[in-house]
Structure formats: structure tokens, C-alpha cells
Amino acid sequence: MSLVLAGRPLAITSCGVVSPAGLGLEVLARALRHGLDSYAEPEDSPDGYPPRPLWAIPDLEVARLLGRKGLRHVDRFTRLGLVASTLALEGVIAKLDAEAQARTGVVLATNTGSLTSMVEVGIDTLVQDKPYLVNPGNFPNVVTNACAGQIAMRVSLRSVNSVVSSGQVASLAAIRFARTTIEQGRASRLLVGGVEELSPAAAWGWHLSGALVEGAPVGEGCALFLVEDAEALRSSGRTALAELLACEVSYQGLGSAGEQGEGLLHCVERALEQSEVSPGEVDVVCLSATNHRDLDHQEEWAVGEALGRTAPQVRVGHVLGELYSASGAMQVAALLAMWREPARQSRPRVGLVTSMGEDGNVGCLVVREWR
Structure with a gap:
């Protein structure tokens, strides 16, 4: 589902x-x-x-x-x-x-x-x-x-x-x-x-x-x-830090890591479509399966397939360690932290937050800088 x-x-x-x-x-x-x-x-x-x-x-x-x-x-x-x-x-x-x-x-x-x-x-x-x-x-x-x-x-x-x-x-x-x-x-x-x-x-x-x-x-x-x-x-004329566009979460069952990678690929594709964001507009990807023995490469593969290229990556787990429940929220925070520096481009920056778990859950969130 x-x-x-x-x-x-x-x-x-x-x-x-x-x-x-x-x-x-x-x-x-x-x-x-x-x-x-x-x-x-x-x-x-x-x-x-x-x-x-x-x-x-x-x-x-x-x-x-x-x-x-x-x-x-x-x-x-x-x-x-x-x-x-x-x-x-x-x-x-x-x-x-x-x-x-x-x-x-x-x-x-x-x-x-x-x-x-x-x-x-x-x-x-x-x-x-x-x-x-x-x-x-x-x-x-x-x-x-x-x-x-x-x-x-x-x-x-x-x-x-x-x-x-x-x-x-x-x-x-x-x-x-x-x-x-x-x-x-x-x-x-x-x-x-x-x-x-x-x-x-x-x-x-x-x-x-x-x-x-x-x-x-x-x-x-x-x-x-x-x-x-x-x-x-x-x-109302107020401002913000960023906006959260589409989010897809789904359960892939306790199959192979490859099956979960396929599930994440579909999540990313649907989230980008819902957000009306093209793969080429994604500036950075924030990954969650960093340090996970069987899922890390599958997450990276799924994102590469969805975007058709290797986008710049942020691996929060390398810096802060495994955060489990809080990992997705900290990935969003990482994008906000990086976007404190002025952009070199005229359009708002777009980030992709992905997540894969040992329990078969996968998810993707599209985040866009507020302009």
C-alpha cells in the first residue's frame, strides 16, 4: 500500500x-x-x-x-x-x-x-x-x-x-x-x-x-x-525556511534488499511527479541507509535510477550516527542547515530525503527552499 x-x-x-x-x-x-x-x-x-x-x-x-x-x-x-x-x-x-x-x-x-x-x-x-x-x-x-x-x-x-x-x-x-x-x-x-x-x-x-x-x-x-x-x-505575507512538497511512504514487506530498492525507486518517482519537480531539478539527496549493511547500496541505486544521474549526496549518519526514528527529521534539518548559505542559482534549491528500513518500510520526501 x-x-x-x-x-x-x-x-x-x-x-x-x-x-x-x-x-x-x-x-x-x-x-x-x-x-x-x-x-x-x-x-x-x-x-x-x-x-x-x-x-x-x-x-x-x-x-x-x-x-x-x-x-x-x-x-x-x-x-x-x-x-x-x-x-x-x-x-x-x-x-x-x-x-x-x-x-x-x-x-x-x-x-x-x-x-x-x-x-x-x-x-x-x-x-x-x-x-x-x-x-x-x-x-x-x-x-x-x-x-x-x-x-x-x-x-x-x-x-x-x-x-x-x-x-x-x-x-x-x-x-x-x-x-x-x-x-x-x-x-x-x-x-x-x-x-x-x-x-x-x-x-x-x-x-x-x-x-x-x-x-x-x-x-x-x-x-x-x-x-x-x-x-x-x-x-498572509509571512516567510518560511522551506516547504515540504510530496511525501511517499510504502511497505515493501520483508523481502530482499533489491525489492526494497525497487520500492524506493517507485516512491521517488511518484514523489517527484506529485511535486511537479523534474529529476534534473533535484540539487541534493539526503540518504538515510548510511551505515546499513544491506540497504546502503540499494538506496543509492534507487535514487540514481530515479534521477538518471548521481546527484550530490548528504549522509547524515556518517556525521551524527544512526538515529533511527529521528533520522528522517534530521535529514530535513541537514538540508535547512546547508541552505543557510546563499544559493549560487536563481531558482529555489530542491532536496530529496529518502529512507529505507530493515522492516521493509521505504519513503521519500521532496523539500524545496523557500523563496
């Missing part, structure tokens, strides 16, 4: 990015050009991780950005989302009256929520004395939509609040969901993106699965974008 993001494009009016490069687009742009300055170890139990590079966020600056109130029982996963949402809404939230807040929501890509919190609560149920003395303050963190709920409650966003879980393609599926939500009039604007935390459980999962090439790093991060209808934004 294939889902098409048709109709009016979405405009990205602001964004918040938290990555191993630091906070914001400027440091991300620098990391994409020159690599990370340093690799920080995770805050919790670094000795519990597998022998693989771990690229953690160096400093969340929680106290400066969020204050200390209400964070006592909030886990690291949710703090990533709260910091990113604060950056995305900086200078915006004060302009939203009660009616606007009621029309603003959150769509978050995450496949499990916080694995760290789940493991901690699970262990407590096994090792603590009956009747299972689990810390009640930790229990809300195991719910998949805990982060999305905390974001909405902190800034009083009362419209749609949803979590999308579809493996590596989750962020693109979340963007597709956001488009549908706004088209149906269920929200006027949405915070949409993905979040992934570095944890021993996730790192060991990647390490033992054999899905990643030897020495490939595992990272963490969150990228959130405030989006609304692009045509309505233009009519």
Missing part, C-alpha cells in the same frame, strides 16, 4: 534541532562540513554500552532553556523533545493566543519512546520486593506518547497530539500524517519531527543485529519543525 502526500505543500516556519553537534542549525551545518569536534559519552552507564562508537549530545542546557520546574521525573528522552520544541517555538509561542494554541498540535515520530525508562521500570518489577515497588514517578515515561504529551502540556498546545511509529521511515510518515491533519482542518499548525535517545538497550540492539557495518556509530537527537499550510502562509 502506498500513501501519497498530495495537495498543498507544508511550510516550515521554524525548527528546533538537538544533535551530537549541539543545539541549532548553525552547529549542524558546521558538523556536516567538517565533522564533529568531539564525541561525548552518554550520561548514564557508559560502561554498559557495546564496543561501538557512541555519539551523544554534549550538553542539553536544560536549566537555561527549560528551567528546573516540573522536570524532576522527566527522563532524558523527553528532555530531548522539550529542548527541541523550545528552540522551535522560540519567539513564536508568545504570539499564539488561546484560540491559536487550540489549533496547534504535536506529531512525533518515535518507535518505542524511552527504552531506558522501559528497561528501568521493567527491572524494578522483577527485582523489587512485592507488591513491586516501582517508582511511580518513572512510570509515565514508559508510555510511547509521553514526550509528545509533555511538549503539548508545557506550552498549552491543545490540538492533535499523535505518535507515529514505522521504523526508520517514522519521521517521513509523521510529516505525511501532519499534512493530512492540516488538510482535513483538524489543526492549523503542528510541531512535527522525530526523537531518538542513545541508550544501552538500543546500542546493543543495533550491535547484535548485524544491520550496521562494523564501526558504524550510534547517535541520538531530535529535530522538530513548526509547519502550516504553505499557500496560506504566502497569502
Whole structure:
């Protein structure tokens, strides 16, 4: 089954990015050009991780950005989302009256929520004395939509609040969901993106699965974008960072990597057709299967076949590590970071964001610079 993001494009009016490069687009742009300055170890139990590079966020600056109130029982996963949402809404939230807040929501890509919190609560149920003395303050963190709920409650966003879980393609599926939500009039604007935390459980999962090439790093991060209808934004005379055109996501089943490559090829072709963008107009491709043992070459093949050439490529995974749920959102952020530098051409730049997962999901998003 294939889902098409048709109709009016979405405009990205602001964004918040938290990555191993630091906070914001400027440091991300620098990391994409020159690599990370340093690799920080995770805050919790670094000795519990597998022998693989771990690229953690160096400093969340929680106290400066969020204050200390209400964070006592909030886990690291949710703090990533709260910091990113604060950056995305900086200078915006004060302009939203009660009616606007009621029309603003959150769509978050995450496949499990916080694995760290789940493991901690699970262990407590096994090792603590009956009747299972689990810390009640930790229990809300195991719910998949805990982060999305905390974001909405902190800034009083009362419209749609949803979590999308579809493996590596989750962020693109979340963007597709956001488009549908706004088209149906269920929200006027949405915070949409993905979040992934570095944890021993996730790192060991990647390490033992054999899905990643030897020495490939595992990272963490969150990228959130405030989006609304692009045509309505233009009519109001306001500006934006970029617009999200067509998005295609589909499930190819657990067949061979070649079958998934074929599926991605069709996704790219349909997305370009929906966007009314010719293959020759694509300036850069942002790939997601970087470091994946069986999918990397298939993703590159599918894009080359669709475009009829080898376009300039951005491999976020080489710089920030494997980000799973957040990979698609961070790929979009990478394009925005690169486009901070003035274009050498008169027309708006066009980027292609592709995604392939070990679970058979594939996806493609067309992003165009705002002019």
C-alpha cells in the first residue's frame, strides 16, 4: 500500500534541532562540513554500552532553556523533545493566543519512546520486593506518547497530539500524517519531527543485529519543525525556511534488499511527479541507509535510477550516527542547515530525503527552499 502526500505543500516556519553537534542549525551545518569536534559519552552507564562508537549530545542546557520546574521525573528522552520544541517555538509561542494554541498540535515520530525508562521500570518489577515497588514517578515515561504529551502540556498546545511509529521511515510518515491533519482542518499548525535517545538497550540492539557495518556509530537527537499550510502562509505575507512538497511512504514487506530498492525507486518517482519537480531539478539527496549493511547500496541505486544521474549526496549518519526514528527529521534539518548559505542559482534549491528500513518500510520526501 502506498500513501501519497498530495495537495498543498507544508511550510516550515521554524525548527528546533538537538544533535551530537549541539543545539541549532548553525552547529549542524558546521558538523556536516567538517565533522564533529568531539564525541561525548552518554550520561548514564557508559560502561554498559557495546564496543561501538557512541555519539551523544554534549550538553542539553536544560536549566537555561527549560528551567528546573516540573522536570524532576522527566527522563532524558523527553528532555530531548522539550529542548527541541523550545528552540522551535522560540519567539513564536508568545504570539499564539488561546484560540491559536487550540489549533496547534504535536506529531512525533518515535518507535518505542524511552527504552531506558522501559528497561528501568521493567527491572524494578522483577527485582523489587512485592507488591513491586516501582517508582511511580518513572512510570509515565514508559508510555510511547509521553514526550509528545509533555511538549503539548508545557506550552498549552491543545490540538492533535499523535505518535507515529514505522521504523526508520517514522519521521517521513509523521510529516505525511501532519499534512493530512492540516488538510482535513483538524489543526492549523503542528510541531512535527522525530526523537531518538542513545541508550544501552538500543546500542546493543543495533550491535547484535548485524544491520550496521562494523564501526558504524550510534547517535541520538531530535529535530522538530513548526509547519502550516504553505499557500496560506504566502497569502498572509509571512516567510518560511522551506516547504515540504510530496511525501511517499510504502511497505515493501520483508523481502530482499533489491525489492526494497525497487520500492524506493517507485516512491521517488511518484514523489517527484506529485511535486511537479523534474529529476534534473533535484540539487541534493539526503540518504538515510548510511551505515546499513544491506540497504546502503540499494538506496543509492534507487535514487540514481530515479534521477538518471548521481546527484550530490548528504549522509547524515556518517556525521551524527544512526538515529533511527529521528533520522528522517534530521535529514530535513541537514538540508535547512546547508541552505543557510546563499544559493549560487536563481531558482529555489530542491532536496530529496529518502529512507529505507530493515522492516521493509521505504519513503521519500521532496523539500524545496523557500523563496
